[in-house]
Amino acid sequence: MAEQRVRAVIDAAAAQLSAAGVASPVVDAEELAAFVLGVARMKLILTPTMSASEFARFTALVQQREERIPLQHIVGSAAFGPLHLNVGPGVFTPRPETEWLLEWVVRVAPPNAMVLDLCAGSGALALAIAHVRPDVTVHAVELDDAAIAWTRRNADSRARAGDRPISLHHGDVTDPALLRELDGRVDVVVSNPPYVPDAAILEPEVADHDPARALFGGQDGTDVIAAMVPNVARWLVGHGVVAIEHDDTNGDRCVRLLESDGRFSGVSARSDLTGRPRFVVAERRRERGGSA
Numbered sequence: 638m639a640e641q642r643v644r645a646v647i648d649a650a651a652a653q654l655s656a657a658g659v660a661s662p663v664v665d666a667e668e669l670a671a672f673v674l675g676v677a678r679m680k681l682i683l684t685p686t687m688s689a690s691e692f693a694r695f696t697a698l699v700q701q702r703e704e705r706i707p708l709q710h711i712v713g714s715a716a717f718g719p720l721h722l723n724v725g726p727g728v729f730t731p732r733p734e735t736e737w738l739l740e741w742v743v744r745v746a747p748p749n750a751m752v753l754d755l756c757a758g759s760g761a762l763a764l765a766i767a768h769v770r771p772d773v774t775v776h777a778v779e780l781d782d783a784a785i786a787w788t789r790r791n792a793d794s795r796a797r798a799g800d801r802p803i804s805l806h807h808g809d810v811t812d813p814a815l816l817r818e819l820d821g822r823v824d825v826v827v828s829n830p831p832y833v834p835d836a837a838i839l840e841p842e843v844a845d846h847d848p849a850r851a852l853f854g855g856q857d858g859t860d861v862i863a864a865m866v867p868n869v870a871r872w873l874v875g876h877g878v879v880a881i882e883h884d885d886t887n888g889d890r891c892v893r894l895l896e897s898d899g900r901f902s903g904v905s906a907r908s909d910l911t912g913r914p915r916f917v918v919a920e921r922r923r924e925r926g927g928s929a
């Protein structure tokens with residue numbers, strides 16, 4: 638088989654992926670071609686042809702994507718902020734909307750802050766925060782055995798690359814006894830917890846490849862959030878702040894959850910890039926133990 642023109646094979650692959658229902662067929666075909674050619678997607682233009690063996694490999698990867706295996710699992714990594722995280726079966730693939738939480742922490746964390754990431758998954762948030770803000774001490778909590786193996790792998794690789802190491806804790810963010818040693822000491826809590834309502838219908842990439850435990854948050858999607866709120870109040874120092882990602886159907890519910898705890902002020906809803914309610918932010922009141 639002869640050399641192939643890269644643009645032509647991408648166009649054919651994009652048509653194939655589009656027919657399979659893939660949401661971003663052109664970008665995905667380009668990403669797979671770039672992966673096979675060992676170049677960045679934006680540099681594809683500089684590589685006009687691919688060899689017969691590269692084409693064979695590309696064809697096999699496009700077929701996997703056609704089966705709705707997530708692009709990130711095929712190439713083995715997901716971009717998040719400035720980082721690329723290793724991902725695959727057993728761990729939630731970080732999403733672009735969650736970068737809002739990264740930007741928020743980077744903006745609000747005081748110098749030398751202590752930051753706590755709950756439900757860390759791949760470690761995307763915790764590790765990106767540690768990368769962008771080397772002054773900050775980052776703690777991260779993950780419950781799931783399979784997921785925390787990915788958190789560890791990514792944390793090790795970021796530490797080897799020179800980032801300040803994070804402290805990773807294997808535990809349940811809803812456990813009232815978790816991390817007692819951090820009580821009243823955390824400046825910023827951030828979390829992208831499982832929050833999808835149980836009955837939600839999801840794309841195959843999500844339903845079949847993200848762990849159910851990382852996705853679903855009970856009937857209305859707020860079970861984990863509701864159960865973590867008292868712990869968040871316990872960990873935060875007076876004037877410490879929290880931001881939690883949630884389902885777009887749960888903006889008001891999450892505001893109420895934090896307000897009804899009684900220990901937070903300035904509870905407010907924030908939207909994602911598509912304008913949907915996606916985050917709740919709040920500040921820990923200064924008086925401690927006064928409000929039951």
Ligand code: GLN
Binds near residue numbers: 830831833
């Ligand atoms: N936003 C994700 C999705 O649409 C879910 C994220 C989560 O549960 N933390 O699949």
